[in-house]
Amino acid sequence: MERVSLPAASTRLPAGDASSPLGSGALAPERYLDAAATAPLRETARAAMAAVYDDLAANPSSVHQAGHRSAAVVETARRDIAHSCGVRAADVVFTSGGTEANNLAIIGLALANPRGRHLVTTPIEHPSVLESCRYLERVFGYELTLVPVDGHGRVTAADIARAVRADTTLVSVGLGNAEVGTVQPLPQIAAAAKRVGALVHTDAVQAAASLPVSMHGEEWPGAQIDAMSIASHKFGGPQGVGALLVRAGLKVEPLLHGGGQEQGRRSGTENVAGIAGFAAAVRECIATVGTRALTLMASRDELIGRVLSEIPGASLTGDPRERLPGHASFVFAGVSGESLLVALDMAGIAVSSGSACAAGHDEPSPALLAMGRAPEEAHAALRFTLAAPLAARIIERIIATLRREVTGVNPRGSEAAAASAVRQAAH
Numbered sequence: 001m002e003r004v005s006l007p008a009a010s011t012r013l014p015a016g017d018a019s020s021p022l023g024s025g026a027l028a029p030e031r032y033l034d035a036a037a038t039a040p041l042r043e044t045a046r047a048a049m050a051a052v053y054d055d056l057a058a059n060p061s062s063v064h065q066a067g068h069r070s071a072a073v074v075e076t077a078r079r080d081i082a083h084s085c086g087v088r089a090a091d092v093v094f095t096s097g098g099t100e101a102n103n104l105a106i107i108g109l110a111l112a113n114p115r116g117r118h119l120v121t122t123p124i125e126h127p128s129v130l131e132s133c134r135y136l137e138r139v140f141g142y143e144l145t146l147v148p149v150d151g152h153g154r155v156t157a158a159d160i161a162r163a164v165r166a167d168t169t170l171v172s173v174g175l176g177n178a179e180v181g182t183v184q185p186l187p188q189i190a191a192a193a194k195r196v197g198a199l200v201h202t203d204a205v206q207a208a209a210s211l212p213v214s215m216h217g218e219e220w221p222g223a224q225i226d227a228m229s230i231a232s233h234k235f236g237g238p239q240g241v242g243a244l245l246v247r248a249g250l251k252v253e254p255l256l257h258g259g260g261q262e263q264g265r266r267s268g269t270e271n272v273a274g275i276a277g278f279a280a281a282v283r284e285c286i287a288t289v290g291t292r293a294l295t296l297m298a299s300r301d302e303l304i305g306r307v308l309s310e311i312p313g314a315s316l317t318g319d320p321r322e323r324l325p326g327h328a329s330f331v332f333a334g335v336s337g338e339s340l341l342v343a344l345d346m347a348g349i350a351v352s353s354g355s356a357c358a359a360g361h362d363e364p365s366p367a368l369l370a371m372g373r374a375p376e377e378a379h380a381a382l383r384f385t386l387a388a389p390l391a392a393r394i395i396e397r398i399i400a401t402l403r404r405e406v407t408g409v410n411p412r413g414s415e416a417a418a419a420s421a422v423r424q425a426a427h
């Protein structure tokens with residue numbers, strides 16, 4: 001979902017430093033508006049990882065003292081993450097990220113709790129949810145019900161109640177949608193699922209970093225969530241590490257077999273430094289979640305207001321009210337999202353088109369199609385996701401770039417326009 005293949009023009013940014021795998025084109029954080037893909041790394045996370053590497057990063061299963069220190073890092077991180085997310089330490093299963101957490105939740109819970117062979121989800125879920133369900137359908141003969149969403153990407157508890165049956169094993173509904181930012185009424189959805197005794201999983205990979213979440217805490221009384229997926233890099237931690245928060249005692253069939261780490265639920269040597277960085281990011285992120293949400297919402301709403309009033313043919317995607325605090329997503333009639341992405345990139349602003357691209361083939365976003373958008377519109381999506389409030393001049397630059405591209409004052413993709421945008425970006 002997150003990955004877009006950029007046309008060749010965007011690779012003509014200033015030449016990289018051959019000695020660095022990243023090159024030299026570092027982007028100022030204020031111009032990086034793609035936090036939903038990966039949030040900027042927090043200094044606390046970097047420091048926590050450095051501390052682990054400075055101390056050998058020994059294998060936490062090793063019996064010597066260095067191994068014990070690594071095991072202590074993992075267990076402290078587990079407690080911190082549990083505390084921040086309103087679960088118990090024993091509920092935290094570390095994974096390689098959100099994708100693995102979703103696979104483990106859906107495949108692992110369904111196979112270990114075979115009360116039926118029926119799954120319920122929505123058509124706008126992340127591919128790691130949809131494809132895990134389809135795997136169970138294909139290989140194990142499960143039946144999959146996709147509950148439709150409305151034009152804003154919202155699913156109702158009443159529709160979930162109509163979809164679940166006595167043989168429903170699992171209901172999986174994402175809390176905050178990555179593409180359009182819509183937040184689902186999860187406590188009500190979970191209650192509808194629980195009425196037939198189904199297990200409830202939520203992909204909270206996008207939402208957990210910007211909304212207070214809890215599986216069975218006070219934030220959502222009676223929400224009764226059995227499993228929740230989170231990913232470190234959405235909190236400002238490193239990529240390649242995440243967790244499935246799953247009610248301890250609930251059986252999960254492991255996907256990875258081997259040394260029996262994570263209480264047999266996920267084998268493999270733990271990513272000790274990554275886990276330490278993950279916990280540091282979660283701690284800091286959740287401690288400030290309420291105030292950050294308010295400041296992000298103010299910037300988000302200003303950007304949405306300006307785009308809708310100043311860019312011809314722009315319309316908001318996702319729910320206007322029930323949406324993630326830093327998430328602004330649009331479609332622009334008759335203009336490809338990819339071309340706008342490239343124009344903004346050349347102007348020094350990193351965003352996402354929000355459309356799914358598989359192996360370099362641009363396809364219309366299935367989520368937008370499921371919300372009733374026409375295929376042309378589903379090709380015309382653009383997503384701004386903020387990690388910090390927007391500076392006024394960044395908003396001006398966004399508006400100027402979009403206006404120029406959408407009204408066609410400068411031919412799209414022309415070398416002259418691109419070069420001038422790069423020059424502007426340098427100021």
Ligand SMILES: Cc1ncc(COP(=O)(O)O)c(C=O)c1O
Pocket residue numbers: 001002036037096097098099100102126128174176177178203204205206231232240242
């Ligand atoms: C809603 C959602 N779920 C799952 C994932 C996958 O997470 P990861 O990239 O850590 O595998 C993403 C990634 O962007 C996401 O947005």
